[in-house]
Amino acid sequence: MTDLIVRLFVPHADDIADAAVRTRYGLVAGVTGIVCNVLLCVAKGAVGLLAGSVSIVADAVNNLSDAASNVVSLLGFKLASKPADANHPYGHGRFEYLAGLVVAALVLAIGLNLAWSSVQKIVAPEPVEFSWALVVVLALSILVKLWMAAFNRTLGRRISSDTLEATSVDSRNDVISTAAVLSCAVVSQVTGLQLDGWAGLAVGVFIVWSGVGLVRDTVSPLLGQAPSPELVEHIRKRIMSYPGVLGTHDLMVHDYGPGRQFASAHVEMAAEADPMESHDLIDNIEQDFKDEDGLIVTLHYDPIVTDDPQVNDMRNWINQAVKQIDARLTIHDLRTVPGPTHTNVIFDCVRPHDLALDNDELRRRVSELVRERYPRCICKITIDDSYVSSRQ
Structure with a gap:
């Protein structure tokens, strides 16, 4: 299903270095999430109100907030695709990181609100009306959210998007929360125990814990995290692969959003070699990085005495x-x-x-x-x- 959606709505899907293709991935993920979450919110909200279940209503509100998160993600991808201008010469790619942070903050807020509502239900429990419609809606919700988690994880890893990875984690949390609500509804029907509030509290605590982790993960690139060891090793090996390069050091990578990375490094070359040839080689290395990796690299020539x-x-x-x-x-x-x-x-x-x-x-x-x-x-x-x- 995921590959079919990508083929239908993302032209040139394999060219993920292209900002337009990346934006298209984000738009497809955002629209898909909005449609699914709004439908789930309506279905669970109706069932929850009829059953008098605070945990099911909270789960419905959670889906509505997920739809809002999808809107935020969609706007983040759209704003991130804006070209560079006089005030932002490195582009607007960090809007995507900001969108991920907003999604993480919404997850945290939802968890806190659900936990508080559940505590109130524990203090003043009310009976929950059980019905097969409740079971069917919650079971379908679990299946839809499982697919959404896999869908966003696949797209997020394909284009290296923290925002879509955060959305995938949020969908996974929804699976856990809805499964807990469904389980407690069944147990309450069989045993007569009023577990609705306790189920909501457990789900709320789990969502809060997950939200804290998402906030930490999305703040890191905004603060300027170190490049991944894989990227560092890739840059080092590529530089060292050229004949005449003796060493490289002082690598710095600046991240202005996915697909918008800039790097600089020093390259050691023989001082006795023709400086014009050394300069030409460095130009070629820089151009190769731009053409093959979409990475803008600036290299500094360090002459080394070798004789x-x-x-x-x-x-x-x-x-x-x-x-x-x-x-x-x-x-x-x-x-x-x-x-x-x-x-x-x-x-x-x-x-x-x-x-x-x-x-x-x-x-x-x-x-x-x-x-x-x-x-x-x-x-x-x-x-x-x-x-x-x-x-x-």
């Missing part, structure tokens, strides 16, 4: 030695300035953010390692913070 065996040996030794302090430490841009009494060894050291040592202590530890091997050398170390995930 001095002593400097090469020192660079390799120090790069391995610093891993005695922490396996994630690396160095780059090493050069030496010999003098009559000592040699200055100048290089950068990249530290992960969670390293226990502060910058001064790290400089001291690295300097001691180097002095043990090269007694005449004095280290001049610049500490660089890593802007990529330490999980790589």
